[in-house]
Amino acid sequence: MRLFLMNILVFISIYMFVFVVIVFKDITPENHYLRAIEDKTRLVQTIKGQKILLIGDSNLPFGIDSKLIEDSTGYNVVNTGLFAGMGLQFYLNQFKENIKANDLVIISVGYNQFTDRFYGSKKLAFVLKTYPHYLKYISDYAQIKNILKGFLNIPLSYIKKTTFKFEPGAGKYSSDNFNHYGDYIDNLSQNSTFKGTTKSIKLEINKKAIPAINSFSQYIESKGAKCYFSFSPLPKSLYQINRTEFDMYEKQIQAQLSVPILGELHNYVFEDSLFYDSKLHLNNIGKNKRTVIFIKKLKEHI
Amino acid sequence: MLFNSIEFAIFLPIVFFLYWFVTNKNIKAQNSLLLTASYVFYGWWDWRFLSLIVISSFVDYFVGIGLSKTNKDRKRKLLLLTSIFVNLGFLGFFKYFNFFSESFAEAFTLLGKPINATRLNIILPIGISFYTFQTLSYSIDVYKRKTASTKDILAFFSFVSFFPQLVAGPIERAKNLLPQFYTKRTFEYEKAVDGMRQILVGLFKKIVIADNCAIYVNDIFSNYTDYSGSTLLLGAIFFSIQIYSDFSGYSDIAIGTSRLFGFNLMRNFAFPYFSRDIAEFWRRWHISLSTWFRDYVYIPLGGSKGDTWMKIRNTFVIFLVSGFWHGANWTFVVWGFINACYFLPLMLLKQNRKNTDIVAAGKLLPNVKELFQIGTTYFLTILAWIFFRAETINQAINYLRNVFSMSLFSMPENGSIKVILLVTVFFLIEWIQRDKQHILQFDKLTCPKIIRWGIYYGIIFLIIGFGGNQEEFIYFQF
Numbered sequence: 001m002r003l004f005l006m007n008i009l010v011f012i013s014i015y016m017f018v019f020v021v022i023v024f025k026d027i028t029p030e031n032h033y034l035r036a037i038e039d040k041t042r043l044v045q046t047i048k049g050q051k052i053l054l055i056g057d058s059n060l061p062f063g064i065d066s067k068l069i070e071d072s073t074g075y076n077v078v079n080t081g082l083f084a085g086m087g088l089q090f091y092l093n094q095f096k097e098n099i100k101a102n103d104l105v106i107i108s109v110g111y112n113q114f115t116d117r118f119y120g121s122k123k124l125a126f127v128l129k130t131y132p133h134y135l136k137y138i139s140d141y142a143q144i145k146n147i148l149k150g151f152l153n154i155p156l157s158y159i160k161k162t163t164f165k166f167e168p169g170a171g172k173y174s175s176d177n178f179n180h181y182g183d184y185i186d187n188l189s190q191n192s193t194f195k196g197t198t199k200s201i202k203l204e205i206n207k208k209a210i211p212a213i214n215s216f217s218q219y220i221e222s223k224g225a226k227c228y229f230s231f232s233p234l235p236k237s238l239y240q241i242n243r244t245e246f247d248m249y250e251k252q253i254q255a256q257l258s259v260p261i262l263g264e265l266h267n268y269v270f271e272d273s274l275f276y277d278s279k280l281h282l283n284n285i286g287k288n289k290r291t292v293i294f295i296k297k298l299k300e301h302i
Numbered sequence: 303m304l305f306n307s308i309e310f311a312i313f314l315p316i317v318f319f320l321y322w323f324v325t326n327k328n329i330k331a332q333n334s335l336l337l338t339a340s341y342v343f344y345g346w347w348d349w350r351f352l353s354l355i356v357i358s359s360f361v362d363y364f365v366g367i368g369l370s371k372t373n374k375d376r377k378r379k380l381l382l383l384t385s386i387f388v389n390l391g392f393l394g395f396f397k398y399f400n401f402f403s404e405s406f407a408e409a410f411t412l413l414g415k416p417i418n419a420t421r422l423n424i425i426l427p428i429g430i431s432f433y434t435f436q437t438l439s440y441s442i443d444v445y446k447r448k449t450a451s452t453k454d455i456l457a458f459f460s461f462v463s464f465f466p467q468l469v470a471g472p473i474e475r476a477k478n479l480l481p482q483f484y485t486k487r488t489f490e491y492e493k494a495v496d497g498m499r500q501i502l503v504g505l506f507k508k509i510v511i512a513d514n515c516a517i518y519v520n521d522i523f524s525n526y527t528d529y530s531g532s533t534l535l536l537g538a539i540f541f542s543i544q545i546y547s548d549f550s551g552y553s554d555i556a557i558g559t560s561r562l563f564g565f566n567l568m569r570n571f572a573f574p575y576f577s578r579d580i581a582e583f584w585r586r587w588h589i590s591l592s593t594w595f596r597d598y599v600y601i602p603l604g605g606s607k608g609d610t611w612m613k614i615r616n617t618f619v620i621f622l623v624s625g626f627w628h629g630a631n632w633t634f635v636v637w638g639f640i641n642a643c644y645f646l647p648l649m650l651l652k653q654n655r656k657n658t659d660i661v662a663a664g665k666l667l668p669n670v671k672e673l674f675q676i677g678t679t680y681f682l683t684i685l686a687w688i689f690f691r692a693e694t695i696n697q698a699i700n701y702l703r704n705v706f707s708m709s710l711f712s713m714p715e716n717g718s719i720k721v722i723l724l725v726t727v728f729f730l731i732e733w734i735q736r737d738k739q740h741i742l743q744f745d746k747l748t749c750p751k752i753i754r755w756g757i758y759y760g761i762i763f764l765i766i767g768f769g770g771n772q773e774e775f776i777y778f779q780f
Binding site for chain 2: 001003011152153198199
C-alpha cells in the first residue's frame with residue numbers, strides 16, 4: 001500500500017508542478033478581448049445618474065447601438081455584455097450590487113444562456129486566472145466545475161495557441177475595440193463571415209435559469225430599479241429550421257419569466273446577411289435595425 | 303454520479319481511504335462502507351429510486367432464504383416467480399409501460415378501432431436493467447441450486463448495489479461476485495496498479511474517443527437528410543466507435559475501480575471489432591449480458607439442441623429479447639432481429655464456434671482472409687448499429703437508403719481529421735494489445751517505468767485536452 005500511495009503521490013506531484021508552472025505563466029495579451037471585463041465593471045461603478053444597464057452575452061456588444069438608445073431615451077447607457085462563456089449566472093451576480101433606484105436593467109441573452117451556458121463554460125477559468133477578484137461572483141457548484149475543467153485545459157490551450165481565442169472569432173477580437181458605452185465598434189459590416197446555419201438544435205431550458213432572472217428582478221426592484229428581458233437576435237436560417245423548438249422556448253419564457261419582455265422572439269429574427277461572424281453577432285446594419293426595434297419595444301414599457 | 307465527473311474524482315479517493323485505512327480490520331465494516339458508498343453514488347442522481355434497489359434487494363434476499371429452506375417444488379417455484387414478478391415488474395413498469403401502451407393503441411388503430419394510449423410521466427431509473435438482471439440471476443441460481451443462498455444481508459445488499467458496476471454493468475453473477483463479499487480483501491499492489499491503468503483506459507475511451515465521435519454522430523444523425531452517402535457512412539462508423547468506446551470504457555472503469563477495492567469483475571468486452579464472424583462478435587461484445595441471456599433464456603429454451611425450427615426459434619428469441627432489453631423502441635427490436643439473421647446461418651451450418659481464438663495470434667498483421675472476415679463482420683455490425691442509433695425505423699431505413707446513393711462516392715462533408723487520427727491510433731493500439739485484458743496491460747520487464755509514466759501522462763494530456771463534451775454514458779438509458 002505504501003508503495004502504491006507513494007507512486008500516486010509522486011505521479012500527481014510531477015503533474016501538478018508542471019501544471020501550476022504552465023497555468024500561472026501569464027501570457028494574456030494586453031488587449032485581449034476578455035480584459036474588457038475590467039473596463040465594463042469600472043464603467044458600471046462610475047457612471048452617474050439614471051442609467052440603462054444592458055446585461056447579457058456577446059449579442060449585446062455585437063448587436064446594440066447604445067448611443068442610439070441614449071439619444072432616444074435620455075438615459076445613460078452601459079453595455080456590459082461580453083462573452084457567453086461566462087454565463088448568465090455570473091453576469092447577474094456581477095452587476096446586481098451596482099444597480100441603483102430608477103435604473104433600468106435589460107437582460108438580453110442568446111438562447112444557449114437558458115440551456116447549456118447558464119453556468120458559463122470552461123472559459124470562466126481564463127477570466128479568473130487573469131482577474132482572481134471575480135471569484136466573488138461564483139455562486140454555484142456548476143460554475144466551479146466549469147472553472148476546474150477550464151484550469152485543466154489551460155496548458156493545452158497554450159500549446160494549441162488557442163488560449164484566448166474566441167469561437168467563432170478566431171482570436172481577432174480586441175479589448176481596444178469597445179467604445180465608451182461598451183459596444184464593440186470594429187468594422188462589423190465589411191468583414192462579415194456568417195454564412196447562415198441549417199443545424200437542428202434542441203432547447204432544453206435549465207430549470208434554474210428563469211428563476212434566477214426572476215429572483216434577480218425581485219432583488220433590484222426592492223432597490224427601486226426595474227428589470228426587463230429582451231430576446232437576442234436570431235438568424236432567419238436557424239430560426240426557420242428550428243421553428244418548433246424556438247416556439248416552445250419562447251412559450252416557456254413567456255409563461256415563467258416574471259419580468260416584462262420587450263417584444264417577441266420573431267421581432268428579433270433577421271436575415272442571415274445582417275449577421276457578422278456568428279448566430280449571435282450582428283453587423284452594423286443588423287445592429288442598427290435591432291436597436292431600432294429594441295428602442296420601440298422599450299418605449300412601450302417606459 | 304458519473305465516472306467522468308469531478309464528484310467521482312473526489313468520491314473515489316475518500317471511499318478508498320476509508321476502505322483501506324479505517325474499515326480494513328473488519329469485513330462487515332468494509333461491506334457497510336461499500337453499501338453506504340454505493341447508495342450515495344446512486345442517490346446522487348435521484349435518491350428516490352434507491353427505494354427500488356432496496357426493495358429488489360429485500361425481495362431477492364428473502365427469496366434466497368426461502369429457497370434454501372424448502373425442497374417442495376411448488377413452493378420453490380412460487381418463490382422464484384415472486385422474484386421474477388417483482389424484478390421484471392419494476393423493469394416493465396418503469397421502462398416499458400409507455401411503449402406497450404402506445405403499441406397497443408397503434409395496433410388497435412391499424413385494426414380500425416382507434417383508442418387513446420395511456421401515457422404516464424415515468425422517469426426511467428438509471429441502471430434498472432442492470433441491477434434487476436443481477437439480482438434475478440441470484441434467485442434463479444439459488445433456485446437451480448447452482449449457488450448457495452446467503453444469510454449475510456449486508457453482503458447481499460452490497461453485492462446488489464456494488465457501485466462500480468451498479469448502473470451499467472458488467473452484470474455480475476452471484477457465483478462470482480457474492481463470495482468476494484464474504485472473504486477478507488487484502489490490498490494487492492499489482493492488482494491496484496492494473497486497476498488504475500484500466501480506469502485510465504476507460505476514461506480515455508469515453509472522454510477522448512466516444513465523446514469526440516458523439517459530436518459528429520449527433521450532428522449527422524440529426525441532419526441525415528442534408529448529408530451525402532459518404533458522410534452518413536462515416537456517421538455510422540463513428541457511432542459504432544462511439545458506442546464501443548463509451549460502453550467498454552464504462553466497463554473498464556468499473557473493473558478497474560473494483561480492483562482498487564480488491565474485487566474481480568468479469569470481463570465485458572474483448573476487442574469485439576476484431577471478430578471474424580458475428581458469432582465471435584457476440585462472444586466479445588457485452589459479454590456479461592450475452593452470457594446472461596445464454597444461461598437464463600437460451601439454454602432453458604433448449605439452446606442449439608433440438609430440431610432446426612427450435613434452433614431458429616431460440617436464436618430469434620434471444621436476439622429479439624436482447625434488443626428489447628436495450629430500450630422500449632422498435633428500433634432495438636429490429637437491431638436484434640438483424641443480428642439474429644446474421645447469426646442464424648452460422649449456427650445452422652455449425653460454423654458459430656469456428657473462431658474462438660485470438661485473431662492472427664502471435665502475428666503482427668492478419669492475413670488477407672482474416673482481414674476480409676474482420677472487415678465484413680464490422681461492416682455488418684455498422685449496418686445494424688444504424689437501427690440502434692436511429693429514433694425510428696423509418697429514419698433508419700431512410701438513413702440506409704441515403705448511404706447507398708451515388709453520393710456514397712463523394713468526399714464526406716462532415717468529420718474531423720483529428721478524430722479520425724485519434725480513432726486510428728486507438729484501434730492500432732487495440733490491435734497490438736488484443737491478447738491482453740485491456741490496452742494498458744504492460745509487461746514491466748519490457749516496458750520501463752519512465753515509458754509507462756510517459757504513456758500515462760500522455761493519456762491524461764489527451765483526456766484533458768481532447769475530450770469531447772458529452773458527459774452521460776449511452777448505456778445509462780438502458
